[in-house]
Amino acid sequence: MRCKGLILMLSGVLASLAIGWFAFPAALYRTEAQPMQFNHAVHTGEQNGMTCDMCHEFTENGSFKGIPTIAKCTECHSAAIGSTESEKVLVEQFVTPHKEIPWKVYSRQPDNAYFPHAAHVKRAEIKCEECHGPHGSSSTLPVYQVNRISGYSRDIWGRNISGLPSHPWEGMKMDRCVRCHAERHRDDSCLDCHK
Amino acid sequence: MNITRRELLTFAGGSILGALFTPIPWKLLDDSAIWTQNWSLIPRLPRGPETFTFTGCTLCPGGCAVKARRVNGHPVSLVGVAGHSLSNGILCPMGIAGHHLAYHPLRLRRPFAFTGKGADSPLVPSTLDEIASNLAPMLKDIRSSSSRGTIAVLDQRPGRVLSDLYRKFVSNFPGGIYAVAPGSEDPTLTTLRALCNTTEGTLGYDLENTRVILSFGAPLVDGWSTPGRTVQLLQNRNQNGLKLIQVEGVQSRTALQADTWLPIMPGTEAALALAIGGVIVRQNLFPAKIEKTSPDFRTYKTLVSKFEPEDVAAVCGIPSSVISETAHALASNPSVVMSGYDPAGGPLDNATETVIAGLNVLLGNIGRTGGISLHAPIPSPGATTSPAVGLAQVPDHSVRLLLIDGAESGHTYPLSLLKRKLTADGGTVVMLSPYLSSRSALADYLVPSPAAFESLEEISTPPGARRSSFALSLPLLKQPDTTVDPATLLAKLAGASGLPSVGAETVESCLRQRTHDIWLSKRGTLATPTGSSQTPVMAMASEEELWKGLSEGGWWVDNMQDKQVNPRLTLLGLMTPDRYDKASAPALDTTGTLKLIPFGWRNATMTASVAPVLSKLFQESHLRSLGGRVHINPSTLAANALSDGAYVKISTHSGNMTAQAVADPSVIPGVIHAIVGPSPNNTASKDRPEAEGILGLCAVRDDGSWRITEATIAKA
Amino acid sequence: MDRQFIPRSVQRSSFARFAAWILPWILLLGLGLYAMYLCLAEGLNQTNMDNRFAFGLWIYLDLTVIALGAGAFFTGFLLYILRREELKAVINSAVVLGLICYSGAVAVLMVDVGQPLRAWFTFWHPNTHSMLTEVTFCLTCYLTVLAIEYVPVVLKNRKLRQIPRFLVFEFELHKVMPVFAGIGTFLSFFHQGSLGGLYGVLVGRPFAFREVLGIWPSTFYLFILSAAAVGPSFVLLTTWLVQKLSGKQLVKPEVLRFLGKVSGWMLIVYVLLKTVDTLYWINHTAPAEGAPAYTFYTSPGFGTWILFAEIILLGLLPAIMLLSKRLRERPAVLVSAAFLACCGIVMNRFVMTIQTLALPTLPFDQMMSYVPSWQEIATFLAIVAYGVVLYSLSFRYMTLFPQERDIRQ
């Protein structure tokens, strides 16, 4: 009798654990397809040898342009290079009609965050990889997932549901910024990074 | 297997315990909090490249230079252009939010027809072609005979190339009238032009060199002409030695900033002007030549002799010593006398305007440094075809078809002023307008015109400017497909009336023509947007260079020498001395009839004419009073057994309405200072025009003025 | 039909009669819940609060209700720590009252804040300097304590006692009850004080601002004292009211007299210190902030009569009535005095919250007025209704007054 109660209780605990750690993350995030595939490695690899800042540029006033516009792609891809499926999509759907590619941005911060790339990349000389990981050498795009409640890209929280990153670059939540700033003894105020 | 309730509870207890060790509660807590930070009720911010455009504000004839910050091509904020020599980097509250106006909730998004006239009739969607074909028989009829009334165009902002198009259009009809709206021109200068008996050239104030300004209620720091000009002159008074004497029955923002404020009983301005004239004449403070050059000097002298300062003091409430001091200040310095120009009260009556303008003649201010100059107008493609008349001068019941231009002049006027010009059957009114407003109530057809910053327009010489100037207002916003360019409407109407293609011209082609004329004239210089460099037109290689400079936000200022003024200046013009009696002492008992004086703030006289964000000034603070409120001196309120904030019924011969009274010690006793202005958020009725409000109570006199109306108040 | 749940050997009315009593309250609760829903779904524009009256009826009543609910901690303190065993007769009732007051206050607070989903930020990113942080922490902790204290009352229910494990649990819980009473007392001291500090620290509000004693402003201590003084009075008052409503004698008269005596002693100490504090504030604190104290009492609604009413009429007078043995013996005087004392705290909290905000701070400001909207009132009434319902249920099905059985009706 006593034993049965304990077993029941434990099975309740186990059921919760299973749901919480496996079913819940699956339900919390919605997978969204990128408009097309993109191979960073082809661009940055030995053959082309492009650096990050050749496409991800700064403007004159120091703001970061982020993902390049279609005009940048057109500079090289005005006609299809090679015969891959994504090359076809690029040229037919975007370059030719001169339409911007509606990329889903893994590292998109909310409107209330102010992140000056200039201060980090130019002044503090932080490498792109420190925050973005080896994205620049990837040959396929990772799966883009969006949190159904908060609307954030999964990469902001980090791929791991526990919030404990398995790679140093994983996760782009505020505590990540705070930690780095603390290490560098920056006099911090909320308004430094919030707008 | 039988599961008891207790077993089920044990299981549930276990799962609750287990859930605490999963991410579920904690992640949900976090995500729900994040959700509140970016839920769909907060708009997303635009992201995109930042650019800057120089343009000009067309909300009023002031024509201030604007630097627009744009994100993704959309204007995000507007600022003045610091180096701009005409507006000195200053924008008014309307201008600074001007880019929001195109999105006003009362924006007209398509042509409409009314089934009947008035505020109660509903809007019926229509099309431009439908309107043109409906009007075709009437247009053709008017073309053949004007016996049953003619066509008139009411231009709200004269002096544009579009104005020339209007004039050309009406000249095709017999008796066709090109009228200008009250307030679209400076009343003192208009009156002076009549006294000078000159048609050539444009009059302007040489405020930069004057030392004393006597202003009869002109809102010099609150939206007069190009605000940046007067505000800066007055702020630099300790350097330029300028003195401002403000004559006004309310302590307005200008009166507060004035060196001397003469709190006058409204309606006695003529007496004061004549008393000042009397002191000048009696003490021989005027230039000797005036006696010879002014044919009516003797008449004037006889007239002013009846206006002894002591007597006038009792009438207008200004001590005789102050009247005398004012006369001396005016006579011993370069000075300018100017009047009214209230955006809702309109000009003073003709007789008063004449003696105010006449003071300038008496002082010899015309054509002298620091006085009033006569300069060359912007080079124009030749003589215009229809003469311009003031709306008041249009014969009553003569207009069968009225076309109202949609430009903003920053002023307003009672609709009854328009109504009396229409034929007995009420006529037909076609109104161009970006918004639905109280004026729409008069229209039979509403044609949506471009809103501010949506179309290419020109910034021509601001009223009272020292020299002619010209710049382009370049569009910042994409014009909705449904809006109709005025030139297009003219072309349609011309087609409907069987005219040869008058309207083939577009505003842009007219502007190019005007640029061409300027280039041909070789006059003036073009300044770059920031004023950093100036190029004489003479030094320009091609017309295209001038156009390019203008298209980049540059502005052209004339450098022509001032014109010679016709020396035969009259002091009273067509006014006869019997028009002026000393005016009996105003009833200062404040329980009987009060004086209803409409007051408006330039550009803020109608709901739709201000951007919704102006609610900060009108609704979310007490900085500016909401439209429809009446400010009354506490003593007058008390005498009528009313209290601050009470709702009062105001009655005049034209009707009555209820308004909220505000006890305001800055208003002279015996006066109802009625705010004609916006209620920025009063957009509840999007499908019918709002009622006219206080202006509907005003009595319009024969000379077209409506500033003072007798009224009574009682508790509502 | 519900006989089996009603404690043995006590008389309770028929279920129909009970239902008739409880139903209107449930309807009122429903209306209040609807008002709460409006505030949560539409935002706080449903209230008549504004930027100048940023705190309104709710904060005022929270402060009042929590002060009245102090009977729970102070009775517990007297019973478990000071071993005044006679208070066993009312401790259950006091605990239920406390639970109602505190949970009600927390519920209203959750509606009162603009973004309740972020309320947990206070625990995650606490600002240790804020009085409100102190209040939040103590309030939540103490609410837990109250819930634990309530559990044995529930478990003693006739039907639930049939489960042996519950009985064991209740017995074990009973043994540690003094510990919880101690924790509760400690927490209560802090949050009652912090609620006082809430206004006392407002340096920008010279009317409320008080000088710091130790690390808290003087209102911190005064609030503890006043709450402790009025808590027993409120228990007294409610017990009397329940006796009247149920038509039964539930406790021995000396229990109420003892509560009155305790209240009286605390009240006299409070009145004394409040007077000293007020005099110091009039002569030093307020003038130093540039606001002579007389200016606070110049407008017609808020004259100096407030000071008199608060300190003398609703402080000193009930204190004397309660301290005099002869007067205390007369039930009418005892109850009236308790009532006056409760009114005193209602008034004091009103002065601290509403008057503070009504008074201008900038030289060109005017007095402010504020009238709560129906949503605010309904939300508050929901808490009252919830309190009546919970108390009625507890009274009917649990043993709130152990002496009831022993007293011959």
Place this chain on the structure above:
Amino acid sequence: MEQTAQSKSRYGMVIDLDRCTGCGVCMVACAVENNVAPAEQKATERTGVTWLRVYPVSNGEGFPANDTVFIPMTCQQCGNHTPCVSVCPQNAVEVDPSTGIVGQIPQRCLGCRYCMTACPYHARYFDWWDPQWPEGTEVLLNPDVAPRMRGVAEKCNFCHGRLHAARTKAAAAGRKEIAAGDYVPACVESCPSRAIVFGDLADETNEVSRLSHSINTFQFLPKLGTAPKIFYHSAKEWVRKMADRAPLA
């Protein structure tokens, strides 16, 4: 690693009340710059949001002796015992040690409004409604300032978005310090009378610092000891007396 700590500034303002004409440009420019939504239909002067509010204040005399002064009142950026900072339960309010600017983080705010009761200058505003711009106006919002949601407090932060922009510009140019001309709040920039002087009070060569010590310059409620960084100036005696008076006195 390079130290990026900035030098300590103390941004403040001196407002010349004699120059202010009460036109209201500053209030509109502020709302446009900081994405403050137009009023909700039912909003009043007590429920509206005006980070900067100009109060007309009369000398109380009758006509024509009456005189009016316009007092632009914004967050006074209190430098000492900042009343709103200590009261916030969850650190949504703070004083930036490097600029002296009192910051309010709406995303952290739970909307308890304690800071609003604490502020004697009524400089804090609550979002009683969801912000609503007329349809289509979203594209006109300033990308440098996040719109606030309902149920939080907000207030002036000296156009912090402009400080961000100036810092970005400086960082891109490899500079550590911003150029003073790059950081001017919207109200200062738009004031037609140039009545507001803005700058670093800690920099004694600065005009704002000099003016803050000049004669006839005063602060509101100085006796509270909150050391506001907004100074006012008026040559009119009644204005200074009024500012020094206790309310209702």
